[in-house]
Amino acid sequence: MPFKVGIAQISPRLGDIDFNLKKHLQYIELARKEKVGLLIFPELSLSGYYLQDLSREVALSLDDPRLKELLEASREISLVVSLAEKSAGFPYISALYLEGGEIKHVHRKVHLPTHGMFEDGKYFAKGDRLCAFDSKFGRMGLLICRDAWHLSSGYILAQDGAQYLILVNASPVRGVKGDTPDPDFMLKNLLAVYAYYFNFYLFFAHRVGFEEGLAYYGGSAVFNPWGQVEASGPYFEEALITALIDEEVWLRKNSLLPLRRDEDIGLVLRELERISYERESG
Amino acid sequence: MREKVVDLTLNTSLALDVILHFLREETGKFGFSKLVLGLSGGVDSSLVAYLSVEALGKENVFPYFLPYKSTDPQSQIDAQLMAETLGLPLRTIDISPMIDAYFELEPEADKIRRGNKMARERMSILFDQAMAHSAMVVGSSNKTELLLGYSTWYGDMACSLMPIGDLYKTQVWQMATDLGLPSQIIKKTPTADLWPGQTDEGELGFQYLIADQILYLLVEERLSPLEVAQKGFPLDLIESIVERVKKYQFKRRMPPICKLSPRTIGWDFNYLRDWDK
Numbered sequence: 001m002p003f004k005v006g007i008a009q010i011s012p013r014l015g016d017i018d019f020n021l022k023k024h025l026q027y028i029e030l031a032r033k034e035k036v037g038l039l040i041f042p043e044l045s046l047s048g049y050y051l052q053d054l055s056r057e058v059a060l061s062l063d064d065p066r067l068k069e070l071l072e073a074s075r076e077i078s079l080v081v082s083l084a085e086k087s088a089g090f091p092y093i094s095a096l097y098l099e100g101g102e103i104k105h106v107h108r109k110v111h112l113p114t115h116g117m118f119e120d121g122k123y124f125a126k127g128d129r130l131c132a133f134d135s136k137f138g139r140m141g142l143l144i145c146r147d148a149w150h151l152s153s154g155y156i157l158a159q160d161g162a163q164y165l166i167l168v169n170a171s172p173v174r175g176v177k178g179d180t181p182d183p184d185f186m187l188k189n190l191l192a193v194y195a196y197y198f199n200f201y202l203f204f205a206h207r208v209g210f211e212e213g214l215a216y217y218g219g220s221a222v223f224n225p226w227g228q229v230e231a232s233g234p235y236f237e238e239a240l241i242t243a244l245i246d247e248e249v250w251l252r253k254n255s256l257l258p259l260r261r262d263e264d265i266g267l268v269l270r271e272l273e274r275i276s277y278e279r280e281s282g
Numbered sequence: 283m284r285e286k287v288v289d290l291t292l293n294t295s296l297a298l299d300v301i302l303h304f305l306r307e308e309t310g311k312f313g314f315s316k317l318v319l320g321l322s323g324g325v326d327s328s329l330v331a332y333l334s335v336e337a338l339g340k341e342n343v344f345p346y347f348l349p350y351k352s353t354d355p356q357s358q359i360d361a362q363l364m365a366e367t368l369g370l371p372l373r374t375i376d377i378s379p380m381i382d383a384y385f386e387l388e389p390e391a392d393k394i395r396r397g398n399k400m401a402r403e404r405m406s407i408l409f410d411q412a413m414a415h416s417a418m419v420v421g422s423s424n425k426t427e428l429l430l431g432y433s434t435w436y437g438d439m440a441c442s443l444m445p446i447g448d449l450y451k452t453q454v455w456q457m458a459t460d461l462g463l464p465s466q467i468i469k470k471t472p473t474a475d476l477w478p479g480q481t482d483e484g485e486l487g488f489q490y491l492i493a494d495q496i497l498y499l500l501v502e503e504r505l506s507p508l509e510v511a512q513k514g515f516p517l518d519l520i521e522s523i524v525e526r527v528k529k530y531q532f533k534r535r536m537p538p539i540c541k542l543s544p545r546t547i548g549w550d551f552n553y554l555r556d557w558d559k
Contacts, residue, residue: 052552176297212554
């Protein structure tokens with residue numbers, strides 16, 4: 001059954017959960033009017049990205065009452081939202097898949113960039129799972145920003161059967177010499193490659209707005225399994241981006257280019273085990 | 283020495299897009315919609331005036347020309363030209379009485395002290411005018427002068443926002459050219475105009491065109507001085523630039539706080555300025 005996906009390309013307010021929650025509800029209302037079935041918000045949509053010490057203060061438990069309205073809304077419209085998730089130690093950067101009034105899946109960011117301007121590893125704990133999950137639309141995979149830069153993430157989720165890959169993002173501009181804000185060009189290339197070679201419908205939800213001089217550039221996009229852009233958002237402006245998604249397209253692509261069927265996971269496992277063994281034994 | 287080894291060319295329309303959003307959002311989220319700036323007649327402040335008008339509209343931008351009696355008359359002509367080009371009323375406040383009143387008490391002060399005092403006097407006026415207009419002070423420092431420390435600490439460096447602080451001087455020239463700023467402003471010799479005959483390149487002892495390429499290789503590409511020299515730049519010049527960058531690091535940092543507690547501002551009390559904004 002075809003469905004409409006929506007990407008809420010918003011500018012969250014740093015550290016202000018109440019404000020951001022209201023913004024989520026506004027976009028949910030907008031999306032509902034457009035008959036969106038699945039609405040995706042960007043990385044740390046409920047808290048803002050560059051949290052530093054705020055990470056502890058804004059971290060929410062998964063049973064926090066403030067998630068109630070979102071869970072209620074998910075009875076009608078499936079949602080992906082992202083937050084700092086409270087834990088016994090450091091919080092996680094998490095993305096939640098909400099559907100039918102429940103949290104269907106939690107992905108905790110695995111790859112925490114900690115170099116240059118990035119400090120994720122200083123303030124957050126690392127997730128240790130990468131698995132696909134079932135939704136009413138089909139099988140999904142969920143990644144957060146830097147997770148996607150490690151190609152193993154796409155590989156694992158494809159092997160785990162994901163048809164739809166959701167990538168939630170918060171990426172600041174670090175170059176204005178090309179046609180698009182750096183790193184948009186290389187990332188979009190990567191996502192097109194993911195879509196085509198791993199065979200995904202890919203939903204890239206990127207935020208906008210500034211955090212102390214860091215410009216999150218937006219440019220959210222929906223890729224079909226042929227690696228083509230079906231819909232895309234503007235740079236630097238808030239927007240709701242929608243596209244019609246048809247599982248038949250995915251099924252047809254999967255049989256016309258049967259890379260998944262022909263993948264040899266056993267070979268990959270054996271070789272990775274060999275490499276790991278050789279590394280450990282020096 | 284080769285003229286151009288490194289290409290610093292920007293995509294002007296993309297840089298413009300980022301900077302205009304920066305100016306709008308970093309004022310708006312703090313409850314401001316107006317900007318105050320010092321307009322000297324030079325290319326940096328002229329570009330900032332242009333960007334401010336594009337971002338917030340001319341009715342929300344307040345430029346000030348703040349001359350001392352020794353200021354080159356051409357500076358006023360150029361500041362006036364830029365203000366007229368943008369449709370802005372330029373207010374001139376002569377800082378000579380304030381500066382002279384102080385230096386009557388300090389007649390032995392050299393030109394550096396006098397120049398610094400002028401820069402800080404201007405800062406003081408701009409912040410007061412910002413208060414009067416419920417505006418933010420927008421600064422004109424570029425990346426080259428920030429890296430070289432070629433500016434007055436708490437003088438022209440002091441402001442609320444730095445829209446061109448990540449652009450090298452040659453990129454400021456490129457943007458100003460691409461955006462159609464008056465060529466007499468772009469082409470004139472850069473000067474802080476703190477005393478008659480002063481020029482940036484004369485005082486620094488090198489050309490921006492060369493310094494920017496060296497800085498770009500050192501800072502953006504993280505080459506060592508020796509590797510930069512292999513690209514065709516004189517090693518002694520590279521080393522003198524490296525020394526300047528190190529010597530003036532203090533201007534780019536908050537003053538050190540003596541750490542005495544478990545959570546010291548800047549070390550373990552870390553929040554962005556856009557906290558709850």
